[in-house]
Amino acid sequence: MYHPFAFQASEDEIDFRSTFLSALEVNLASNWSKIYTAEPHLAGTNYGLVNFTKEKFEEYGFKASVDDYEILVSYPNEHALNLLEEGDVIYTAPLQEDVLEDDETTGGDDLIPTFLGYAANGNVTAEYVYVNYGTKDDFELLKGLGVDVAGKIVVARYGSIFRGLKVKFAQDNGAIGVLLYSDPGDDGGITEANGYKQYPKGPARQESSVQRGSVQFLGGIGAAPGDPTTPGYASKPGCERQDPHDSIGKIPVLPISYREVKPILKKLNGHGVKMTQENWVGELEGFEYYTGPNKKTELNLYSDQFYNISTLTNVYGEIEGEIKDEVIVIGNHRDAWIKGGAGDPNSGSSSLLEIARGLGELQKQGYKFKRSIVLMSFDGEEYGLLGSTEYGEYAAKQLSKKVVAYLNVDVSVSGPVLGLQGCPSLYSVLKKAASILPYPEEGVGSLLDHYISHNGDKIGVLGSGSDYTVFLEHLGIPSVDMGFGPVKGSAIYHYHSNYDSYHWMETYGDKGFVYHNLMAKYLGLVALELSDREVLNLKVADYADYLIGYFEVVKKKIPKTWLKERIEDPDTLKNLLTYSEDETSFMKSTAHGYYKAKSPLPFPEFLKHGMCPKHQGSIMHLLEDHEDVTLGDLLDSTITDLEKVKETTEAFDAKSEDLQLQFDDRYSLPFWSRFKLRFLIIKQNKLLQYFERNFLTHKGLHQREWFKHIIYASGRFTGYAGQVYPALQEAIEDNDFDRLVDGLGVVSKTLRRIYGELS
Structure with missing residues (x-):
């Protein structure tokens, strides 16, 4: 040791x-x-x-x-994209990037074709619709305008959200294929139209460039990262395999360049709805950002990939x-x-x-x-x-x-x-x-x-x-x-x-x-x-500051009409205070707190009933008469808990600094003091090491059980961008009062456990 x-x-x-x-x-x-x-x-x-x-x-x-x-995983095999007018092919996209003399990496016989990992195989022909970034809101707006994407191929530009969710939302709305391209309007003004030359002669985007990538659904509803056939467990030889389609799509998708998409989108001019909203209009030359469809034109989209256990x-x-x-x-x-x-x-x-x-x-x-x-x-x-x-x-x-x-x-x-x-x-x-x-x-x-x-x-x-x-x-x-x-x-x-x-x-x-x-x-x-550093160089008071700031952001999104709504279910009120056997077992298995450390510290008694006796907080008084408990009361008690966490973590960080100072000056201490200091530092370090584990919940997020952190998660409708207090924000987005109360209960218990552990 x-x-x-x-x-x-x-x-x-x-x-x-x-x-x-x-x-x-x-x-x-x-x-x-x-x-x-x-x-x-x-x-x-x-x-x-x-x-x-x-x-x-x-x-x-x-x-x-x-x-x-x-x-x-999937690997590219064959693909094709043809523009049809009244049944005749009028344009065939090359589906490849230009070889540049100045850039030797762009040539040779070992180039990887343009493709999207996990895109489904298929050969579809249909009318097509421009759907902007392909966000959930974009599809809802199109529906409100009477633009139906069901049975059609959709053309979306990269940006705003993860590409895999563009495919998910298209599929959910009945589309049968997807094209993804990069619009010069998203290049921050570094474009040929503004006088910049294309790469390699200048800093602008090379017009034949294509963004490859994965169209796995990643953090979307029902999905999880990792091997889509082994959600939540490791893909070791001999493991059980499951249907992957909770995490990958069933419709073919191709990525193309903005040069390749121009003749396709030009055919939508004058058809469907002309979009004038700033966030719908890019800078693609010759395209007026109509939605389409054009009844006389269709796309034939073909994608074939090898799917393999690799x-x-x-x-x-x-x-x-x-x-x-x-x-x-x-x-x-x-x-x-x-x-x-x-x-x-x-x-x-x-x-x-x-x-x-x-x-x-x-x-x-x-x-x-x-x-x-x-x-x-x-x-x-x-x-x-x-x-x-x-x-x-x-x-x-x-x-x-x-x-x-x-x-x-x-x-x-x-x-x-x-x-x-x-x-x-x-x-x-x-x-x-x-x-x-x-x-x-x-x-x-x-x-x-x-x-x-x-x-x-x-x-x-x-x-x-x-x-x-x-x-x-x-x-x-x-x-x-x-x-x-x-x-x-x-x-x-x-x-x-x-x-x-x-x-x-x-x-x-x-x-x-x-x-x-x-x-x-x-x-x-x-x-x-x-x-x-002897005492781990982590500052938990900094975390408390952010927890308070994040909570204020979420609080502002709660409908004001909810604040006076009563919480009447006795089981719900009980869950605000106590831990179930499943919760307690999960905390033990994930090294919550310091009881997993190799130190002479017992399992914290307060975890048995969810409350540190020294810090019962305002919620105990609220629950004396559960008929009068409102969501506003619960929010106020959570803010009280946040303030106590802030106070406790500041004292805890000060203790960390004091222990480090004592360690730095350890040779001036008598032996018995050094021996005691050793165990105090072990305890402090284990509390620091496992501090983040406190924010895990055994249930995970609603319809996204793999994501277990209650403070941070990717947005279910964005994929990449982070969302704070995700369970609370998702409940508000879904207009689900009961889920918000349940999520606040999880947050409140977590906060009380933290200031109980660190006190």
Whole structure:
């Protein structure tokens, strides 16, 4: 067992910050980018890059391993798209991107065709309708205007929501096929119409570029990330398989370029309803943004893919720390839709190898890692977070017990502006690390100064769309996602296109690979700051501040007529206070609180009845006469609970700082005080380590049981974007009073448990 007082202070103690950063003054990110982007690496293919990643981990002193899963994926075979007028073919879309002389990645006989993963096979011919972004609201608006999409092919532009939900909403409304294209109106003015030249001669979008991607439903109603045939459990050999169509569609879909869509949409001019709303009109030359259909024109859409149970391989590298039950994980995915993928994901893959190199140098210099640091290179993220989700489901117990934080980098660089989305408990350490690093642009100051100038002093909300999803929203592990993205006026990033290439990156995205290097420094430094400090570098009072702010956002959305409505069901009122056997069992299994720790601390007695006796709160008085309890009363009592959590967490953070100070000065303490301090720190760290697990609920979200976090989830109608207090917001959206009350009960019990545990 790790003993924090068994060693003597050394004058030769290694400065982990300067040693790590010095190792990365030599920047090798471009080397790794060239290797990762030189050949195709769709999920489940290119085992050579599995071996390369594993060998690099081993070269830098990590204990490396591979982990296989057997997962349903689809690969392109044949496709075709024809425009018909009165039965005759008048245009055939090439369905391929131009080969560019300046960009060698765009040529050769190993290019991956334009396709969408998990799109259904089919050959359909029908009239077609323009549906804007294909959101739920867009389809409802069309219905109100009398535009029927049933039995038709719909044409939607990328943007606003996850592409898979565009397909789901189209299918739900009776469409028989979908086309997806990128509209120049979504390029922030960096267009030919505004005088910019197309890539490779300039920063505008290449007109033949096509965004590939997955059309899995991801966070939609009834769906979950991961292998669609194994929802909620791991896809190991011999596992039971289920019908995948809760998570993938049944209609064919093709992605096309804006050059290919122009002759198709021009035929809708003068037909259907002309849309003049600003958010419906893009900048496609020659198209007046009519809905259609045009009775004289049809589309023939053909898509054929191979569906196969394929072996997907994750690669892990570990430097073992002295505290083996406290682990920091840094993750990135390795698979890409195209041969290149210089931004997504291989800017992150390059930064990950640089982190490995820097940490390896620390280890070589004799630095003793306090906590284990594990690097993970996932396969299959692009299809639906496959490798990370299956691993998270397979290793759920070990991850829940051991992982302190998950740090995700996907697109490490596609521009110069740092973005952070994550759990508030990590924000303090993220700011500390950013304050140490200079921003490359002269006169800006530190990376932290840069971040605050663009984002203010706040951290963004996590939703979904990358590998942190299973860690945070299924397992309750504090997570962060980070990357440098475009600023207004930046060159267009050709997301999931052949033009997301090494040439684009070195010419427009990150000349000199400066930001690749900065991301490696930043992310590695965050991991070290979490690993090295004796008392875990997490701040729970920061979380309390965000909980209060989030709740105010939700409260404003509640219909005022609901506030005086009584809560009369005795069972509902009882559930506001007490835990069922299922809830208690779930909390034990997911390492809620400190009772799973290897410490002499008992299971908290107050969990047996849902209330800490010292902090019963106003809700007890409300329930003395349940006939008078209204929703407004429950909201007020929840706000009281939030205020108590804020007060308690501030005291708890102060205690963490005091314990760290005592540890720093431990050699001035008598032995018995050092021994006592050791157990106080163990207790404090376990409360910190498992703090995020408190926000898991055994039932999961309504119709999305896989998503178990009560504070963060991807929006069920957006897919990517995060939603706070999702159960409460979904109940309000669905006009379901009883579900809102139930959700408030879960939140209130969680808050009372937290201030009971931390007091």
